[in-house]
Amino acid sequence: MAVKIALPKGRLLAKTAALLQTAGWGLDGYHEKARLYRLKCSKFPSLSAKIFHERDIPIQVAIGNYDLGICGLDWVEELLVKYPSSALVKVRDLGYGNGALFVVASRSGGISTLAQVKTRPGIVRIASEYPNLAESFALRNRLSRFSIFPVWGGAEAYPPENAELALVRSQTEAELDKYGMVPVSRVLDYDAFLIANRSSWESKELDNVVASICDSLNKLPAEENSSAEAVMAPGITGEYRKIADDTVRLALPDGHQQAALLKLLDKAGIRMEDYPSATGNRRPKINLEGVTVKVIRPQDMPLQVANGNFDLAITGRDWLLEHLYQFPSSPVKELLDLKQGRVRMVAVVSQTLPAADVYSLRQLAAAREEPFRVASEYVNIADKYARENHLGHYRVIPTWGATEAFLPEDADLLIENTETGQTIARHNLKIIDTLFESTACLIGHARIKSGSKKWERIKAIIETLRAAVEDI
Amino acid sequence: MKVQRCKGTRDLSPEEMSRFRLIEGIFRDCCLKWGYQEVRTPTIEYLHLFTSAGTLTPSMLGKVYSFLDWDGWSGERVVLRPEGTIPVARLYIDTVKKGLAKLCYVVNTFIFEETGKKTRERWQCGVELIGVNTPSSDAELILLALEILKELKLEGVELRLSHAGLIKALLGKLGLSPEEQAQVFDRILDGDRKALARLKSGKTELDSILFPLLSLKGRSAGFLKNLKALSAQSLPEFEPYFDNFIAIVDILEALGCGYQIDIASGAGFEYYTGVIFQFFIGGEKIGGGGRYDDLIPSMGGGDIPASGFALYLDRLMNLVKPEMLAKPLGQAILVRAERAELWKEAFHAAQRLREAGHVAELDLGGQAPASLRWTLDVQGKEPSYLLRDGVKSSQAEASTIEEVITLLEEESGRKDSPA
Numbered sequence: 001m002a003v004k005i006a007l008p009k010g011r012l013l014a015k016t017a018a019l020l021q022t023a024g025w026g027l028d029g030y031h032e033k034a035r036l037y038r039l040k041c042s043k044f045p046s047l048s049a050k051i052f053h054e055r056d057i058p059i060q061v062a063i064g065n066y067d068l069g070i071c072g073l074d075w076v077e078e079l080l081v082k083y084p085s086s087a088l089v090k091v092r093d094l095g096y097g098n099g100a101l102f103v104v105a106s107r108s109g110g111i112s113t114l115a116q117v118k119t120r121p122g123i124v125r126i127a128s129e130y131p132n133l134a135e136s137f138a139l140r141n142r143l144s145r146f147s148i149f150p151v152w153g154g155a156e157a158y159p160p161e162n163a164e165l166a167l168v169r170s171q172t173e174a175e176l177d178k179y180g181m182v183p184v185s186r187v188l189d190y191d192a193f194l195i196a197n198r199s200s201w202e203s204k205e206l207d208n209v210v211a212s213i214c215d216s217l218n219k220l221p222a223e224e225n226s227s228a229e230a231v232m233a234p235g236i237t238g239e240y241r242k243i244a245d246d247t248v249r250l251a252l253p254d255g256h257q258q259a260a261l262l263k264l265l266d267k268a269g270i271r272m273e274d275y276p277s278a279t280g281n282r283r284p285k286i287n288l289e290g291v292t293v294k295v296i297r298p299q300d301m302p303l304q305v306a307n308g309n310f311d312l313a314i315t316g317r318d319w320l321l322e323h324l325y326q327f328p329s330s331p332v333k334e335l336l337d338l339k340q341g342r343v344r345m346v347a348v349v350s351q352t353l354p355a356a357d358v359y360s361l362r363q364l365a366a367a368r369e370e371p372f373r374v375a376s377e378y379v380n381i382a383d384k385y386a387r388e389n390h391l392g393h394y395r396v397i398p399t400w401g402a403t404e405a406f407l408p409e410d411a412d413l414l415i416e417n418t419e420t421g422q423t424i425a426r427h428n429l430k431i432i433d434t435l436f437e438s439t440a441c442l443i444g445h446a447r448i449k450s451g452s453k454k455w456e457r458i459k460a461i462i463e464t465l466r467a468a469v470e471d472i
Numbered sequence: 473m474k475v476q477r478c479k480g481t482r483d484l485s486p487e488e489m490s491r492f493r494l495i496e497g498i499f500r501d502c503c504l505k506w507g508y509q510e511v512r513t514p515t516i517e518y519l520h521l522f523t524s525a526g527t528l529t530p531s532m533l534g535k536v537y538s539f540l541d542w543d544g545w546s547g548e549r550v551v552l553r554p555e556g557t558i559p560v561a562r563l564y565i566d567t568v569k570k571g572l573a574k575l576c577y578v579v580n581t582f583i584f585e586e587t588g589k590k591t592r593e594r595w596q597c598g599v600e601l602i603g604v605n606t607p608s609s610d611a612e613l614i615l616l617a618l619e620i621l622k623e624l625k626l627e628g629v630e631l632r633l634s635h636a637g638l639i640k641a642l643l644g645k646l647g648l649s650p651e652e653q654a655q656v657f658d659r660i661l662d663g664d665r666k667a668l669a670r671l672k673s674g675k676t677e678l679d680s681i682l683f684p685l686l687s688l689k690g691r692s693a694g695f696l697k698n699l700k701a702l703s704a705q706s707l708p709e710f711e712p713y714f715d716n717f718i719a720i721v722d723i724l725e726a727l728g729c730g731y732q733i734d735i736a737s738g739a740g741f742e743y744y745t746g747v748i749f750q751f752f753i754g755g756e757k758i759g760g761g762g763r764y765d766d767l768i769p770s771m772g773g774g775d776i777p778a779s780g781f782a783l784y785l786d787r788l789m790n791l792v793k794p795e796m797l798a799k800p801l802g803q804a805i806l807v808r809a810e811r812a813e814l815w816k817e818a819f820h821a822a823q824r825l826r827e828a829g830h831v832a833e834l835d836l837g838g839q840a841p842a843s844l845r846w847t848l849d850v851q852g853k854e855p856s857y858l859l860r861d862g863v864k865s866s867q868a869e870a871s872t873i874e875e876v877i878t879l880l881e882e883e884s885g886r887k888d889s890p891a
Contacts, residue, residue, distance in 0.1 A: 085586050125547065139533050144524035147547030306545040327545040369474075 003047045003209055006061060006069040007039070008054040009402065012192050015096040015220075016070050023216035035426070037405035044209060050410075053400040058195065062086040065410045067200035068209065070094065073190035074101055074130065074169065082132035087198035092214055097192035101130065103137055103167050104181040109160025112182045114141060117165065127151050127158035128167035137167065137187055149304070152297040154254065156181060157282040161243075162294075162309040246453040248291045248461065251305070251313035252284075253298040257440060260340050261314060268468035290457050305445055306330045311458060314338065318345055318378065318417055318438040325380040336442040336462055339469050343417040345378070347385065347433035348424055350408035358389050358433045361413065365391045375399050375411035382415040385435060404429060480585055480592035490797050491789040492595070495624060496578050499597040499783065502620045503576040506612075508599060511575050513559035516541070519549040524770060527558055529658040529742050535584040537592075552582035556598040557743070557764070557780055558771075564602050565773035572603040578785070595785035596759075605765055605777035607719035610747050613761060614724065617751060617781050621758075626791055630752040631731040633721070636744035636762060637713040638735060645707065658742060690733040693721040720747050743767040749781065753791060759783035802830035803880050805846040809835070818850045821857070824873045830880060848876060 007030060008016060017030050026042030027049060029035075039049040052060060057071035058079040064087065073093075079086055103126070105111035117124060124146045128134040131150035138146040149158065155166040156179065165184060170176050173183050194213060200206065243249070253261065258276040265272060275284035275295065282295040296304065301313035302323030317334065324330055347358065355361040365372040372394040376382035379398045386394045391413075399406065403416050404427040417438060418424055424431060442465060448455050477483065484492060500510060519538045522528045528536075537552040544550070553559055556579050564573055576599045585592050599616060601609050614631065621629050639660060643653040690696065700714035724731055737750065746763030761781025768776040805825055809818035818834060825832035825848075833844065849858040855869035857876050861883070870876045 123548075136534075139523065140530060142523065142530070145520040145548075146523075149547055303545060303547075307547070323545070326540075327542060329543050330545040 001046065001204060003044070003068065003204070003206060004066045005047060005049045005209070006052050006057045006066040006071075007049050008057060008071050008192075009034075009051055010054055012054060012070065012072065012097045016192065019094070019096075019213065019216055019220055022219050023212045025212070037402060043212070047209060050405060051402070052405065053402055055400045058086075058088060059397070060410065061195050061197050062088045064197050064199065067197050067204060067206060069195045070192060071195065072097055072099075073193045074099075074133075074188060076193060076195060077188055077190075078130045078132050081136045089196045089198050089201045090193055091196050091201070091210065092194040094192040094194055094213075095217060096220070098190065099169050099171050100189045101133065101167060101187040102170055102173070102176060102181075102183045103134075103165050103185040103187055104156070104159065104170075104176055105165055105184050106159035107177075107180045107182050109164070111160075111164060111184065114184050117141075117184060118143065120164070123147055124165065125149060125158075125163040126165045126167060127155040127163040129153060129155055130167050133187060134167045137185065141185075147307075149300070149307075152299040154282060154296050154300075157294060157296060162304065243292055244290075246290060246457070248288075248312060248454055248457045249310045250286070250291055250293050250461075251301050251310040251315075252293055252295050253301070253314060254282075254295050255298070257298065257314075257316075257341055261338075261440065264338060264340060264465070264468055264472070267471060268464045270464070288457075288461070290453075291461070302330070302332045302443060305443055306332045308445065311448065311454065312442060312444050312461065314440060314442055316341065316343070316438050317436070317441050318343070318381070320441065320443055321436070321438075322378045322380050325384050331446040332443055333446045334441045335444045336465055336469070338440040338442060338465065339472070341438075341440040343419050343438050345381065345415065345417050345435040345438055346421075346424075346431045347435065348404075348407070348414040348416060348429050348431055349412065351428045351430050352408060353412070355432060361432065362390055362392075365394065365412075371395045372413065373397055373411040374413045374415065375403055375406040376415040377401065377403060378415055381435065385415055386413075479588040480590070482591045482593070488789060491792050492785060494792060494796060494798060495783075495785055495788050496597065498623045499578065499620050500576070502616065502623060503599060506574075506616050508574040508576040511560065511563060511577050512579060513553065513556075513563055513577070515553055515580070516550050517553055517559055517562070519551045521558055521562060521771075522551065522554060527743055527767065527770070528554065531658065532583065537582045537584065553579065554583055555581050556596055556782055557600060558767070560598070560600045560780075561602070561768050561771060561773065561778065564600075564776070564778075565768060565771060568602070570603075570774070570776070573600070575600045575602070591786065596782040597785055598780060598782040599761075600778060600780035602768070602778040602780075603776055605746075605763070605779075607716060608723060610720045610749075610763055610779055611723040611727075613779055613781050614720075614749050615727065615729065617749075617759060617761070617783065618729065620783065621751065624788065624792060625796055626753060626758075626788070628753050629758075631729070632734045632737050632750045632752065633717075633731050634733070634735050634737050634748040634750075635713055635717045635746065636748055637746050638710065638717065640745075641707075641710050641713055660736065691731070693718050693725055695733055696721060716746060743770075746779065751783070756787060757784070758787045758791070800831045802828070803846055803884060804831045804833075804844040805848050805880070806833050806835050806844040807848045807850065809850050810852055814850050814852045817852065817856075821848065821850055821873050821876070825877065825880075828877045828880075830877075846880070 013032060020027055020030065024043050027039045030039055030051065034051055037051040039051070041047045041049060054071045055075050057069040058076045060066050061069040062079065076088065076090065080088065111117060118141065122145070124138070124143050126134045126138060126146060127149040129151060131148045134148045138148070149163060156168045158166050167187060176183055194210070196206065252275065262272065262275070271287040273285035274281050277284060284293055284295065286293045298315040299319050301310070301315040302320050304310050305313050306323070306327070320332065320334060323332060349355055349361065353364070355364055372391050374382045374386050374394055375397040377399055379396050382396050386396065397406070397411055403414050404423060407414060407427070407429055415435070421431060442462065444458065448458060503510070522536065523533060532554065536554040538549040541550050556577060560575055560577065578595065578597050580593050580595050582593055599613060601613055618629065618631070640657065643656055648656065696714055696718045700711065700718070703710050721731070743764040743766065744762040745765045748760070748762035750760035751758050759782055761779065763779035765777040768774065768778055807818050807822045807825070809815050822832035822834055845862050847860040847862065850856065851858060855871050857870040857873065858867060859870060859876055859879055860867040868879055870879060
C-alpha cells in the first residue's frame with residue numbers, strides 16, 4: 001500500500017535528512033538546495049515523500065493528504081489549540097530540533113511579569129507567527145482586551161513600541177536575555193515530532209516506515225545544544241525612549257527586496273546604516289531628521305500601518321491588496337508606486353488539467369463532487385478570485401511558501417506571484433490567468449492630519465522618492 | 473455537488489416552529505404580565521465583552537465562534553453571541569444606564585460543540601432583573617420561571633438551589649490561591665459535581681461543615697439554619713450568605729414552592745455571586761439562573777446589582793405536549809377555480825373566507841385533496857359555489873360567498889356547541 005510522508009524544509013531539514021539517511025531510506029535530493037519537492041525512496045519503493053514548509057505539514061497530515069509527517073511540535077500545537085478535533089496523532093518525539101515558545105516583553109518596555117500584563121489598562125497587543133497559541137495564551141490568562149498581530153516573522157522586533165508582547169521561539173531564557181527580552185510566560189517546549197493522520201494510523205500498515213525511523217533515532221549523534229538558526233534580532237539596549245509625536249515611523253522590508261530598494265534610496269539621497277544588517281539588526285539608522293526606521297516583513301506592513309504602528313512602509317502591492325481584500329475599511333493606502341520588483345499575480349494549474357482559462361476551470365469545478373482546492377500564500381486574494389469566478393464549492397488552503405509543490409495532488413489551483421514564470425514551468429504547471437501586476441510601493445495611513453509637521457515630513461519623503469523613481 | 477446543512481446546525485420544521493412559537497408566546501405573555509419588557513440584542517458582539525474575568529469560564533471561551541470581521545484590521549475579534557445575559561447587561565449600560573430595568577428576550581446563542589451531533593446554535597428565553605438585590609427579587613424570578621413552565625403545562629419540574637457566595641466563601645477557606653479558587657469554581661460551574669468534594673481542608677472544624685454542606689441535599693430552610701448554627705462560631709464570614717439564602721428560601725416556602733438545596737450543583741456562569749437556581753424535568757436541565765451583582769460593575773456600568781434566568785427553548789420544544797399546540801381557528805378550505813378566467817373570483821372568495829376567520833388556500837396544484845376538510849369550487853355560473861365536505865362526503869351549493877360562510881358557521885357551531 002502506498003504510504004505518503006511530508007518532510008520539512010528549513011530548520012529541521014538537516015537533522016531529518018541525517019535521520020533518514022541513517023535509516024537507509026536513500027531519498028533522492030532531500031537537501032537544503034532541493035529544487036524539486038517530490039522524492040523517491042529506495043528502501044521503501046511504495047513510499048512517496050514531499051517537502052513542505054514545516055508549518056504546512058500538520059495541516060496536510062490532518063486533512064489526510066499525507067499519512068505521516070515530520071515537523072516541530074510547535075506547529076502541531078498551533079493547529080490543535082484552535083482545532084482540537086483535527087485528525088492528528090502525535091506518534092513519536094524525535095528528540096532533535098528542540099526549543100521553546102515564550103511570551104516575551106521588551107526589557108525596556110516596563111513589563112516583566114504576567115501580573116503586570118493582566119492589570120495593565122488598555123489593549124494588550126501580541127505579535128506572533130503563532131496567532132492561535134497567542135490567542136489561547138490571552139484567553140487562558142483572562143486578558144480582558146487583546147489584539148493578536150499574526151506576523152510572518154520578526155515578532156521579537158515588535159515590543160515595546162509596536163506590541164506589548166510577542167510569542168517567540170527561543171532555545172533558552174538566557175538567549176532571550178541576550179536579545180533584550182524578558183520572558184513573561186513559557187508556553188510550550190517542543191521537539192521535532194513524527195505525526196500521523198488519525199485514520200491512516202488506525203487503518204494503514206505504516207509499521208515498517210515508523211519502525212525504521214524509530215530504530216535509527218538512537219543511532220544518531222547526540223543533539224548538541226547549539227542553535228542552528230539565528231532566530232532573533234538584537235533588541236533595544238538600554239531604556240526605550242518614547243519618540244516624539246511628529247517623528248515619522250518608516251517600515252522597511254527584510255529579505256530579497258533589500259538590494260533593489262537600497263539602490264533607490266541611494267538615488268534619493270537617503271543613506272542607511274546597517275541595512276541590510278549582517279547581525280539581523282531591525283532598527284537601522286537613517287540620515288533623515290525626524291524619521292525612525294524598523295525592518296519587518298513586507299507581508300506584515302499593511303496591518304501595522306493600519307494600526308498606527310508605522311506612518312510609512314515599503315512593501316509590495318500584492319500584500320497591500322491581500323490586506324485590503326480582507327479589511328476593506330482599513331485606512332491604509334498606496335502613496336507612491338516605486339516601479340521595481342515587478343511580479344505578476346497569476347492563477348496556476350497543472351499542465352495535465354484540461355483547462356486553458358478560468359471559464360473552463362469553472363466548468364471543471366462545477367462538475368466535481370468534492371470541493372475545489374485553491375492553495376495560496378495570499379488567502380484573501382485567492383478567496384476573492386475563487387468567489388468572483390464562481391468556483392462553486394471551493395476551499396482555500398493557506399500555505400507558507402513552496403506552493404508549486406501542492407499541484408496537482410494536494411491542490412487544484414494556485415494563486416501566486418511570478419517574475420519570469422520559470423519556476424512554474426519547471427514544476428510542470430501552466431498559467432491560466434493574470435490577476436494583476438505588483439510592484440514595490442510606498443504605503444501610508446489615510447488619516448494623517450494634514451498641515452502637521454509629521455505630514456510635512458511624509459510629503460517630503462514621498463517627493464524625494466518620486467523624483468528618484470522618475471530618474472531611474 | 474451535494475447541498476449540505478452546516479455541521480452542528482438544525483432546521484426547524486413547521487411542526488417544530490409551532491412548538492417554538494407556543495413557548496415563545498407563553499413566555500412573552502407571562503413576562504409582560506409581570507411588568508417585563510422585551511428587548512433583542514445583536515447576534516454579533518465584540519469578543520472582549522466576554523473575556524474579562526468573571527464573565528465566561530475559560531472552557532466556554534474556548535468554544536465561542538470568534539473571528540475577524542471586515543473591520544478586523546485592529547486585530548479585535550467579534551463573536552457570535554455565546555450567551556444571553558452579558559449582551560443584555562451591555563444594553564443596560566449602553567441605553568438604560570441606571571435604575572430598575574425588567575427585561576426579557578428570546579435569542580439564539582452559538583457555542584461550538586465538537587461532535588457536531590448536538591446543535592451549536594441554541595435558543596433561549598431569558599429574563600434579567602437589573603437594579604435590585606433583595607431576596608424577594610430572586611424569589612420573583614424563580615416564581616416567574618415556574619409560572620411559565622406551569623402555563624406550558626409541563627409536569628415534574630424540579631427546582632435545585634445553590635449559592636455562589638457560599639461556594640466562593642468555602643473555596644476561600646480551603647487555603648487555595650486565588651487562581652486555584654477560580655479554577656475550582658470554574659470546574660463546578662462547568663458541571664463537575666465532584667470538584668468540591670475532592671477538596672479537603674484538613675481542618676476538622678471546617679470539614680465538619682464542608683461535608684454536610686456538600687453531600688446533604690436539604691428540602692427546607694431548616695437545613696440551612698442548621699448549617700448556619702453549625703458554622704456560626706468557626707466561620708462567621710459565611711453568615712451573610714446563609715442569611716441571604718435563608719431569606720430567599722423562606723419566601724419560596726411561604727408560597728408553597730418545592731425545592732431542593734444542592735450546593736455542589738452550581739452549574740452556570742462565572743459571573744454568579746448569589747443564589748443559583750436550576751430547573752429540571754426528568755433529570756434534564758431545562759433552564760437556570762442566578763444573581764450576578766458583580767457583572768455590571770466589572771463591565772464599567774457602576775454599582776448595579778442584577779439577577780436573571782434563561783429557559784432552554786430547544787429542550788422545552790421536546791417536552792411540550794402535542795395537545796398544547798395551537799390549532800387554527802375556523803375551518804380549512806381549499807378554493808378551486810374551474811377555469812383560468814375564474815382566478816379573480818377564486819382569490820376574492822378566499823379573501824372573504826379568511827376575513828371570516830377561516831384558513832383558505834388556493835388550489836395551485838400539488839395539494840393533496842385530503843389535507844383540508846373543505847373544498848370550494850368556484851364555478852363561474854349558477855350556482856356560483858360548490859362546497860364539499862371531505863369528512864362527511866357531502867356537498868352543498870351556494871350562490872354567494874356569504875352563503876358559503878353561513879354554511880361553514882353552521883358546521884362549526886354544531887361541532888363546538890356544548891352537547
